[in-house]
Amino acid sequence: MFYKASLLAFASIASSSLSNAAVIVPGATWTDTSGNVIQAHGGGILKAGSTWYWHGEDKTHNSVPDLMTWTRQNDALTPISGTSISTSNIVERPKVIYNRNNAEYVMWFHSDSSNYGAAQVGVATAKSACGPFSYRGSFRPLNVESRDMGVYVDDDAAQTAYLLFASDNNQNFKIARMDSSYYNVTTLVSTIPRSTLESPGIVKRNGVYHLFASKTTGWDPNANKVITANSLAGPWGAENDIAPRATRTYFSQNTFNLPVSNNVAVYMGDRWRPQQLGGSRYIWYPMVWGNNNLPTIVPADVWRVDFGTGAHIVAAGTTYEAERGTLSGPARLLNNTGFSGGTAVGYIGNGGSVTINNVQGNGADQWISFYYANADSGWRNTTISVNGGSAVRVDQPNTGGGGVVLSVPVKIFLRSGVNSITVGAGQSNYAADLDKIVVYTDT
Numbered sequence: 001m002f003y004k005a006s007l008l009a010f011a012s013i014a015s016s017s018l019s020n021a022a023v024i025v026p027g028a029t030w031t032d033t034s035g036n037v038i039q040a041h042g043g044g045i046l047k048a049g050s051t052w053y054w055h056g057e058d059k060t061h062n063s064v065p066d067l068m069t070w071t072r073q074n075d076a077l078t079p080i081s082g083t084s085i086s087t088s089n090i091v092e093r094p095k096v097i098y099n100r101n102n103a104e105y106v107m108w109f110h111s112d113s114s115n116y117g118a119a120q121v122g123v124a125t126a127k128s129a130c131g132p133f134s135y136r137g138s139f140r141p142l143n144v145e146s147r148d149m150g151v152y153v154d155d156d157a158a159q160t161a162y163l164l165f166a167s168d169n170n171q172n173f174k175i176a177r178m179d180s181s182y183y184n185v186t187t188l189v190s191t192i193p194r195s196t197l198e199s200p201g202i203v204k205r206n207g208v209y210h211l212f213a214s215k216t217t218g219w220d221p222n223a224n225k226v227i228t229a230n231s232l233a234g235p236w237g238a239e240n241d242i243a244p245r246a247t248r249t250y251f252s253q254n255t256f257n258l259p260v261s262n263n264v265a266v267y268m269g270d271r272w273r274p275q276q277l278g279g280s281r282y283i284w285y286p287m288v289w290g291n292n293n294l295p296t297i298v299p300a301d302v303w304r305v306d307f308g309t310g311a312h313i314v315a316a317g318t319t320y321e322a323e324r325g326t327l328s329g330p331a332r333l334l335n336n337t338g339f340s341g342g343t344a345v346g347y348i349g350n351g352g353s354v355t356i357n358n359v360q361g362n363g364a365d366q367w368i369s370f371y372y373a374n375a376d377s378g379w380r381n382t383t384i385s386v387n388g389g390s391a392v393r394v395d396q397p398n399t400g401g402g403g404v405v406l407s408v409p410v411k412i413f414l415r416s417g418v419n420s421i422t423v424g425a426g427q428s429n430y431a432a433d434l435d436k437i438v439v440y441t442d443t
C-alpha cells in the first residue's frame with residue numbers, strides 16, 4: 001500500500017439560503033477555493049460556530065450550508081517519524097469531535113502499519129478545529145482490533161462519545177464508550193457479531209439510532225446498510241439497503257452521515273479508485289426517510305442543501321435517450337430491462353460512436369450526466385465532443401453487471417439553442433454502453 005500519513009482540513013462558511021448554496025455534483029472533481037482538487041478522502045464533517053470543517057486523508061502522495069465552497073486550512077496532522085504515524089504507516093478515516101469539558105477538538109483515526117497488521121486507533125487533540133493536532137498515540141481499543149471506524153457523540157447531557165469500529169478481522173462490529181476526555185474508550189457497549197460492517201456513521205432520529213456502514217469488501221464497492229436500535233447497546237435490527245443493491249451504493253462507500261433535518265441526512269461516500277487513490281471522488285447524496293422509517297439515498301446528479309432550514313432541492317434535467325441518436329460504425333442498440341426505455345447504445349469506441357442531436361443548451365458551461373453500463377470489472381472511459389469540438393475524456397467506473405446503470409457528470413459548454421453531442425468518436429478503446437444523457441441548467 002502507498003499511504004502518506006497526512007490529514008488535511010478544509011473549512012466552509014454556511015451560505016444564507018438554498019438559492020445561494022452551491023450545487024453538489026457527486027462524482028465530479030471537487031476543487032477548493034484555490035482551484036486545487038480537494039484531498040479529504042475517508043473524511044468527516046464537524047460544525048464549530050458557523051463554520052463547517054471537513055477533515056480527510058490527503059492521498060495525493062501515492063503514486064455550508066453551502067458546504068461546497070471549501071478553503072484549504074492547515075495540515076491538520078502530519079507524519080512524525082519513529083511513531084505509528086510515520087510516512088510508512090497508514091492513517092485513514094479521520095473524524096474530529098468537540099469535547100465541551102476540555103474545550104478541545106479530538107481526532108480519532110484508523111492507525112495502522114503498512115500491511116494493516118496493527119489494527120489500531122490513533123488519537124490527536126487540538127485547541128482549534130483545523131489543528132495542528134498533537135498526536136497522543138495509537139492503541140487497540142480495549143485490546144481488540146480496530147479497522148475502518150467512525151465516532152459518534154450522543155445528545156445526552158454528558159455528550160457521551162462512542163467509537164464505532166470493525167473488529168476481530170473485520171468479522172464483528174463493535175461500539176465502545178469513551179471516557180469524558182474522549183482520549184480513550186472504557187466500556188464495550190455493543191458487539192454486532194458476524195456483521196462484516198465497517199466505515200460507519202450514526203444518525204439519531206426520533207430517539208432511534210441509525211447506524212450506516214458498508215460491508216467489508218476492501219476498495220470494491222458494496223451495498224451499504226443501515227441498521228437501527230433504540231439503544232446503542234442494541235439489540236440492533238436487520239440490515240436494510242440504502243440504495244438499490246445492484247448499484248453497490250452508486251459505486252461508493254459510506255464515510256460520514258450528516259443530519260440536515262428530521263427527515264433528511266447527507267450520505268457522504270467515497271468512490272475509491274485504488275490504482276489512483278488521489279483521484280477518488282466524493283459521492284454525497286440526500287438521504288430521505290420514508291414511511292417505513294428507513295432512509296433511502298436519492299441519487300441526485302445535481303442538488304443543493306440549506307442546513308439552516310433543512311431544505312434541499314434536486315435539480316431536474318432534460319433527458320435524451322442514446323438510442324434516439326445517430327449511430328455510426330459498429331455502434332448498435334442493446335436491449336436490457338435495466339436501461340431506460342429498455343435500450344442503450346453499445347459498441348462505442350473502436351470506430352463506433354453515437355451522436356445525440358437537438359440537445360438544448362443555455363450558452364453556458366452546463367452539467368451533463370452520462371448514464372452508462374459497463375459490466376466488466378475494469379474501468380472504461382469515453383470521449384465526448386460537443387458540436388464537433390475537441391473531445392474531453394470521461395472515466396466510467398465499472399457498474400458491476402447486468403443492466404446496472406450509473407452516471408458520471410461532465411461540465412461542458414453548450415451553445416444557446418440546439419447542440420449535438422458525440423460520444424466515442426476517435427477512441428481506440430471500447431467505452432461503456434450509453435443509456436441516456438441528462439442535461440442540467442442548474443450550475
Ligand SMILES: *[C@@H]1O[C@H](CO)[C@@H](O)[C@H](O)[C@H]1NC(C)=O
Nearest residue numbers: 137138139142183184185186
Ligand atoms: C485506555 O484505557 C485502558 C483501560 O481501559 C488502559 O489499559 C490503556 O492504557 C488506556 N490507553 C491509553 C492510550 O490511555
Ligand SMILES: *[C@@H]1O[C@H](CO)[C@@H](O)[C@H](O)[C@H]1NC(C)=O
Nearest residue numbers: 323333334335336341342343
Ligand atoms: C431491441 O428493442 C428494440 C425496441 O426498442 C427492438 O426494435 C429490437 O428488435 C430489439 N432488439 C433485440 C435484439 O431484441
Ligand SMILES: *[C@@H]1O[C@H](CO)[C@@H](O)[C@H](O)[C@H]1NC(C)=O
Nearest residue numbers: 379380381382393395429430
Ligand atoms: C481508457 O480505458 C482504457 C481501457 O479501456 C485504458 O487502456 C486507457 O488507459 C484509459 N484512458 C484513460 C485516459 O484513462
